[in-house]
Amino acid sequence: MNSFSTNIDRVNSLLTTFPRVELANIPTPLEKMQRLSKHIAGPSYFVKRDDLTGFAGGGNKARQLEYSFGEAIQRGADMILVTGAVQSNYVRSAAAAAAKFGLSCHVQLENRVDDMPSSYHQSGNVLLNKLFGASTSTFHIGEDEAAADANIADIARDYAKKGRKPYLLTLSPDTQPLGALGYMRCAGEILDQLHNQNKSVSAIVVASGSAATHVGLLLGLRLLRSRIPVYGICVRRDKKQQVSRVKGIVRLAENLIGCGEVVQEDDIKCHDEWLQPGYGRTNEFVYEAMTLAGNLEAMVVDPVYTAKSFAGAIGLYRQGLFNKSQNILYLHTGGTPAIFAYEREITETLNQGLTT
Numbered sequence: 001m002n003s004f005s006t007n008i009d010r011v012n013s014l015l016t017t018f019p020r021v022e023l024a025n026i027p028t029p030l031e032k033m034q035r036l037s038k039h040i041a042g043p044s045y046f047v048k049r050d051d052l053t054g055f056a057g058g059g060n061k062a063r064q065l066e067y068s069f070g071e072a073i074q075r076g077a078d079m080i081l082v083t084g085a086v087q088s089n090y091v092r093s094a095a096a097a098a099a100k101f102g103l104s105c106h107v108q109l110e111n112r113v114d115d116m117p118s119s120y121h122q123s124g125n126v127l128l129n130k131l132f133g134a135s136t137s138t139f140h141i142g143e144d145e146a147a148a149d150a151n152i153a154d155i156a157r158d159y160a161k162k163g164r165k166p167y168l169l170t171l172s173p174d175t176q177p178l179g180a181l182g183y184m185r186c187a188g189e190i191l192d193q194l195h196n197q198n199k200s201v202s203a204i205v206v207a208s209g210s211a212a213t214h215v216g217l218l219l220g221l222r223l224l225r226s227r228i229p230v231y232g233i234c235v236r237r238d239k240k241q242q243v244s245r246v247k248g249i250v251r252l253a254e255n256l257i258g259c260g261e262v263v264q265e266d267d268i269k270c271h272d273e274w275l276q277p278g279y280g281r282t283n284e285f286v287y288e289a290m291t292l293a294g295n296l297e298a299m300v301v302d303p304v305y306t307a308k309s310f311a312g313a314i315g316l317y318r319q320g321l322f323n324k325s326q327n328i329l330y331l332h333t334g335g336t337p338a339i340f341a342y343e344r345e346i347t348e349t350l351n352q353g354l355t356t
């Protein structure tokens with residue numbers, strides 16, 4: 001049982017009842033970060049390049065949306081509604097997928113980060129949403145997920161009254177975690193790649209936001225009988241809130257696929273040391289991570305998500321959780337377009353020489 005694709009096949013066999021479309025260009029590369037590892041002089045760092053999923057700017061949402069769009073199309077939807085932060089990669093990827101499948105798309109952008117320059121509101125993902133043909137509205141309260149979801153649901157109802165068939169994409173912890181299914185498949189892909197490269201890793205580090213990626217990866221690995229620990233780096237909420245969110249979504253995902261309780265509570269690991277001062281806000285670790293990733297690996301990590309998770313991958317070693325003999329896998333979840341929305345802040349900070 002060690003032929004190529006064994007693990008992917010096993011995951012696929014658990015997911016046959018879920019309709020899926022193809023968006024991501026997979027498998028994405030899994031490779032060693034040679035120069036970064038040398039620089040840190042700690043564990044050997046590897047990266048799973050899900051920034052290179054390719055679809056409309058790349059990132060983790062391409063895998064997640066394969067199942068949501070599978071369901072939307074199966075239900076005969078003619079319109080997608082989606083809500084997220086102004087620089088949401090999820091919103092941008094959904095707008096792109098809607099365009100690809102000939103559905104119209106309305107996006108609601110939540111103002112979660114105050115006092116940002118015009119580039120934040122116009123460039124990066126916001127610009128791409130326009131190019132993908134989505135209509136846009138804004139929602140002024142940023143940190144009230146339930147209120148934002150209720151508002152987009154109202155908009156969906158208005159469209160339905162006009163005879164449209166809207167499909168609503170939300171990420172709140174009480175909705176079916178279809179996105180996690182995409183990362184269960186990714187877990188199989190990673191295990192197959194490690195097997196084929198004759199490598200093993202001691203831990204995987206990933207950003208934990210809506211938690212679809214974290215949950216899918218963790219559940220996928222455990223279903224495949226891998227015990228590799230998964231460290232979720234908080235990018236939106238503090239550790240306590242995120243652990244409870246991950247737990248809730250793990251149980252929903254287990255229910256969805258009907259596998260029983262596979263993930264133990266003490267297997268859920270979240271770290272929030274790199275989140276400060278909060279969602280979408282930078283700190284010294286973000287700048288160090290962006291500089292190291294760029295200078296040493298020609299890799300872009302973004303200020304909202306991946307610079308924080310990358311800082312976590314390095315920071316967990318500095319805290320003593322990893323040692324020099326280990327291989328650590330960093331899952332790069334994308335976010336490249338958002339870098340342009342933070343142009344002013346990044347340029348000013350680099351000019352001040354505040355980085356390593």
Ligand SMILES: *Cc1c(COP(=O)(O)O)cnc(C)c1O
Nearest residue numbers: 089209210211213305333334335
């Ligand atoms: C959405 C996003 C995340 C967080 O993934 P979740 O599945 O929502 O936890 C991490 N990185 C990037 C670049 C993202 O766009």
